[in-house]
Amino acid sequence: MMRVGIGYDVHRLVPKRKLILGGVEISHHLGLLGHSDADVLTHAIIDAILGAAALGDIGTHFPDTDARYEGMDSLVFLRDIAAKIRQFGYEIGNVDSTVVAQRPKLAPYIPQMRATLAQTLGIAVGQIGIKATTSEGLGIVGEEKAIVAQAVACLSNKGGQT
Numbered sequence: 578m579m580r581v582g583i584g585y586d587v588h589r590l591v592p593k594r595k596l597i598l599g600g601v602e603i604s605h606h607l608g609l610l611g612h613s614d615a616d617v618l619t620h621a622i623i624d625a626i627l628g629a630a631a632l633g634d635i636g637t638h639f640p641d642t643d644a645r646y647e648g649m650d651s652l653v654f655l656r657d658i659a660a661k662i663r664q665f666g667y668e669i670g671n672v673d674s675t676v677v678a679q680r681p682k683l684a685p686y687i688p689q690m691r692a693t694l695a696q697t698l699g700i701a702v703g704q705i706g707i708k709a710t711t712s713e714g715l716g717i718v719g720e721e722k723a724i725v726a727q728a729v730a731c732l733s734n735k736g737g738q739t
């Protein structure tokens with residue numbers, strides 16, 4: 578059985594924070610604000626995977642009111658979620674994603690992001706897509722107030738629990 582999930586996230590861009598996308602630190606004068614490391618791409622992917630398994634969302638698994646998760650590396654969340662869905666009999670078919678950011682240019686970082694996320698999820702690099710686009714200067718992304726990420730995940734379940 579195949580199951581599809583979607584994920585969406587947005588984080589505010591502010592000074593004096595690191596910019597981490599897909600587990601990779603990106604050189605930029607602004608970073609993303611959040612309780613964890615605010616890795617908006619990893620968060621969208623987590624929600625896509627959880628959504629495909631109908632297992633809630635990132636907030637139900639890792640509440641931002643929990644002090645343990647302050648400044649947390651979001652790859653830890655991703656690894657935990659991948660283990661959780663496997664306990665339910667799911668395997669990841671593929672993940673695809675889009676990051677919407679006005680700046681900086683993300684293309685040079687995409688190979689490293691794919692490698693990092695694939696390794697964390699225990700899948701091949703060929704099973705994860707990442708695209709980057711701008712919003713043509715429009716809205717919160719265009720004004721460089723935020724970065725948005727969207728993801729889809731396809732899971733298969735070999736007839737185990739759901």
Ligand code: MG
Binds near residue numbers: 586
């Ligand atoms: Mg988030």
